[in-house]
Amino acid sequence: MTSSPSDTEATVHPLQEFADSAAETVGGEAEIQFDTIKLRVSADKWVDALTTARDDLDLVFFSWLSAIDWANDVEAGDPLKEEIEERIELLCTVSDLTEGRRVTFSTDLPTKKPSVDSIVEVYVGANWHERETAEMFGITFEGHPDPGPLYLPESFLGNPLKKSFPLLSREVKPWPGSVDVEAMPEKPSTENPEA
Amino acid sequence: MVTDTDLVRHLSEAQVSVELQTEEMTLNIGPQHPSTHGVLRLVARVSGERCFDVKPVIGYMHRGYEKLSEVRTYPQITALINRIDWVSGYANEIPFIVAAEKLMDVEVPERAQYIRVILTEMARVSSHLVFMASYPLELGAATPLFFALRDRERVLDLIEGVTGGRFHPNFNRIGGVKPNAGSGPTTKKTPQDLPAGFLGETNDAMNVVLDTCEEIEDLVAGNEIFRARTKGIGVLPAEVGAAFGVSGPNLRASGVKFDLRKVEDYLPYDKFDFDVVVGENGDCWDRWWVRLEEIRESVKIIQQAIDGIPPSGPLQAKVPKVIKVPKGETYVRAENPKGEMGYYIVSDGGPGPYRLKIRSASFSNISMLSWILEGVLVPDIIAIMGSLDFVLGDVDR
Amino acid sequence: MTQFITDMFSNFWVSLGGKLLLVALMVPLIGMLLGFAEMKLSAKMQSRVGPYFAGGRWGWAQLIADGVKFFQKEDLIPEDADRPVFKAAPILVLVGTLALFVVIPFGPGLVFQDLSVGIFYALAIASIGTIGVLMAGWSSANKYSLMGGLRAAGQLIAYELPLVLAVVGSVIMAGTMSMSGIVEAQISAGFPFVLVQFVGFGIFMVAALAELSRIPFDMPIAESELVMGYVTEYSGFRFLFFFLAEYANMFTMSAIAATLFLGGYWLPFVPESTLEFAGPLILIGKVFLLTFTMIWFRWTFPRFREDQLQTLAWKVLIPLALANIAITATLKVVL
Numbered sequence: 001m002t003s004s005p006s007d008t009e010a011t012v013h014p015l016q017e018f019a020d021s022a023a024e025t026v027g028g029e030a031e032i033q034f035d036t037i038k039l040r041v042s043a044d045k046w047v048d049a050l051t052t053a054r055d056d057l058d059l060v061f062f063s064w065l066s067a068i069d070w071a072n073d074v075e076a077g078d079p080l081k082e083e084i085e086e087r088i089e090l091l092c093t094v095s096d097l098t099e100g101r102r103v104t105f106s107t108d109l110p111t112k113k114p115s116v117d118s119i120v121e122v123y124v125g126a127n128w129h130e131r132e133t134a135e136m137f138g139i140t141f142e143g144h145p146d147p148g149p150l151y152l153p154e155s156f157l158g159n160p161l162k163k164s165f166p167l168l169s170r171e172v173k174p175w176p177g178s179v180d181v182e183a184m185p186e187k188p189s190t191e192n193p194e195a
Numbered sequence: 196m197v198t199d200t201d202l203v204r205h206l207s208e209a210q211v212s213v214e215l216q217t218e219e220m221t222l223n224i225g226p227q228h229p230s231t232h233g234v235l236r237l238v239a240r241v242s243g244e245r246c247f248d249v250k251p252v253i254g255y256m257h258r259g260y261e262k263l264s265e266v267r268t269y270p271q272i273t274a275l276i277n278r279i280d281w282v283s284g285y286a287n288e289i290p291f292i293v294a295a296e297k298l299m300d301v302e303v304p305e306r307a308q309y310i311r312v313i314l315t316e317m318a319r320v321s322s323h324l325v326f327m328a329s330y331p332l333e334l335g336a337a338t339p340l341f342f343a344l345r346d347r348e349r350v351l352d353l354i355e356g357v358t359g360g361r362f363h364p365n366f367n368r369i370g371g372v373k374p375n376a377g378s379g380p381t382t383k384k385t386p387q388d389l390p391a392g393f394l395g396e397t398n399d400a401m402n403v404v405l406d407t408c409e410e411i412e413d414l415v416a417g418n419e420i421f422r423a424r425t426k427g428i429g430v431l432p433a434e435v436g437a438a439f440g441v442s443g444p445n446l447r448a449s450g451v452k453f454d455l456r457k458v459e460d461y462l463p464y465d466k467f468d469f470d471v472v473v474g475e476n477g478d479c480w481d482r483w484w485v486r487l488e489e490i491r492e493s494v495k496i497i498q499q500a501i502d503g504i505p506p507s508g509p510l511q512a513k514v515p516k517v518i519k520v521p522k523g524e525t526y527v528r529a530e531n532p533k534g535e536m537g538y539y540i541v542s543d544g545g546p547g548p549y550r551l552k553i554r555s556a557s558f559s560n561i562s563m564l565s566w567i568l569e570g571v572l573v574p575d576i577i578a579i580m581g582s583l584d585f586v587l588g589d590v591d592r
Numbered sequence: 593m594t595q596f597i598t599d600m601f602s603n604f605w606v607s608l609g610g611k612l613l614l615v616a617l618m619v620p621l622i623g624m625l626l627g628f629a630e631m632k633l634s635a636k637m638q639s640r641v642g643p644y645f646a647g648g649r650w651g652w653a654q655l656i657a658d659g660v661k662f663f664q665k666e667d668l669i670p671e672d673a674d675r676p677v678f679k680a681a682p683i684l685v686l687v688g689t690l691a692l693f694v695v696i697p698f699g700p701g702l703v704f705q706d707l708s709v710g711i712f713y714a715l716a717i718a719s720i721g722t723i724g725v726l727m728a729g730w731s732s733a734n735k736y737s738l739m740g741g742l743r744a745a746g747q748l749i750a751y752e753l754p755l756v757l758a759v760v761g762s763v764i765m766a767g768t769m770s771m772s773g774i775v776e777a778q779i780s781a782g783f784p785f786v787l788v789q790f791v792g793f794g795i796f797m798v799a800a801l802a803e804l805s806r807i808p809f810d811m812p813i814a815e816s817e818l819v820m821g822y823v824t825e826y827s828g829f830r831f832l833f834f835f836l837a838e839y840a841n842m843f844t845m846s847a848i849a850a851t852l853f854l855g856g857y858w859l860p861f862v863p864e865s866t867l868e869f870a871g872p873l874i875l876i877g878k879v880f881l882l883t884f885t886m887i888w889f890r891w892t893f894p895r896f897r898e899d900q901l902q903t904l905a906w907k908v909l910i911p912l913a914l915a916n917i918a919i920t921a922t923l924k925v926v927l
Contacts, residue, residue, distance in 0.1 A: 033524055167263075336893060338638050418894065
């Protein structure tokens, strides 16, 4: 069932208490968006925050780690509606194994030469996720035991998921924009992108 | 001068150490191999039959879904993402659609939710039947393959009857489900409800699936050789599994009673009565057994849903023609047959997401391959890998 | 006319040529028949139909078609392979099988050559196949084949011992090593030896399955792991030799088991005078029962892992076989 988004003014979100206590323990700011708790921490406290999460908050299950490239200039897709400060936001979701409470930790890294400490010591599973994020966004994870591309071949240049990386088929044909996809168009609106 | 006795005394005191020089061989298993479930490559250093270092190499099938999603609208992405885990096609769409619906604050009508539950559980049955078929085959028993796939065909035919596709249904729409329009001139514009007889036939098919589970259990579970090949092999302790991000039946086999269907509210599972199947030791046998029991639990859910489905009702909530999802971020995760699958949507108010992060189950499941395969025998590599039940599309996205 | 044929065949060379011709014809025929039986039986067990199109709705011509197909394929030899060894390996395996036919008694006096050391010769010749397997694995210049060959070496050598020890019980009871002699001993005793030697029979069948590299003992050819093991690089008629050798060997192993334990060409209530005609049919009937069991096992069980296989051979079968011999010998002396 879909539930309503966080009502900060009318009722208190059921997760608000947990979010606040988590933010206090870890030392960051919590925000609940659409049933997802997002805890912002600063980049130098990244590893400590996750260690606290694992040990004190009982969030032992490592779900995923990835990043978002907030950029105003995009090569593929639509640019942002409002101008924002360009950064790379690193996200890591961890959860517990009893009640299913999950927290998405987030930290901001500079767009040029982003680098952060690796959390492989805290959660072993972050190994592959960090490798993928590193090759897709160009982030350097200090202390990663086995850096190197995971998906991309050795000779690949560039970081594909950055907004500045073009999508080849979009170079050939411009982005159709908003298309009424409920009706059947004459020509297929889904392009088949690069092979 | 060295006398004979001196020499003899020396020789008798000589320590003769014969080191058996067995050469170490680098064996490349894959990417084309009958047993890796797709193009997975394992670079294994073996000595005799024991391998002591396994490095998986993935990415042969990386299709760049996350980048592709940035240039597609939400309904277009639905057509794309059911190809991630192609064995359980329908289940891939659910968390994405639910996340988009959350951002749009759309409430899905009840009948549509029941249909979603039925189809998701049928996808789970289908995926686990594939596992029942292929896992004994990798160990050498060829017959369960035919029994399991024979009944899977029935399930797939039913899914095709409703959605139009066996593996890639593309049946969800934001706000509900949308069956195919009819084919005649009058019915072309009217979306049809479920095909006539679908619910009854599904009920019958589920009874047949239960019988097949019995057959497979008789054939495989009591077999000493199967037990010897799987019991005690590839033990995964629960903490290691959780730290790696292993989820789904793999983690439950290690004794962790955690099922996202009970915890998350993406579909109305709280209306149905089913158990969470938990194993004991976390070895290959438990992973096999947990999946067999999960088929039975899914059949229970489907039969309860068929009994409880509202007899009529809208299938899709009112949504605008051009879907523009408001600004926001959310992460929704679901219990896919392979494990936890989730989508983190970052939306900026446009027709497509600004960033879509796909958390696929098999990616985390096999990230622990080099840990779990250390020091095992070569035939056990196959047994362990098969028991993890991964699909390369899920790994490589 | 019959006098002329009998005279002709009393010439040593003619009769030898005739026997060789007969063996050479029988082996492919039996291979084809058993292969076809396997296809159809496995299909029935798996709720499918099996060969359907070749030869009417029964598919009897399937294996003839397969044979022709194999013969007309290109002769592929990997570049790094050791050519003479590569070519010789299938021949060795097939020779081991062919030579076993010589001592099987199809009826009273209906044996190609009645050796006084019949069973001893049979078991010794059966080991030549092992060398062929090792040669195939080594010369293929392929890591998977090498692994298959090594596994095969370990397995085949390990299971030779239970095979040999299992027959000793029967030999002690018959008092002779000649195969016809053993059947005659069962005729005069009035019961097939399996009633007393059931342990030996069981061990023989298990060890025979292992010698044939069939599931549950097909580690050397573990299809889902090593592609095809030591046979990976073989194609065309060379592969056909391996294929035929496996099925013909199924026949000969079952025939030996039938002769030693089940009474060979004799059934208790069949009058002895008809055994000249009924004998071969009776023997083939028993062989069919045993091969049916072998096919049945293949499609029911998964395969053993190499170390479990070896444990079974060394720690279970050999002690059992030795105990069997001890008890049989004591009882033979006492009773």
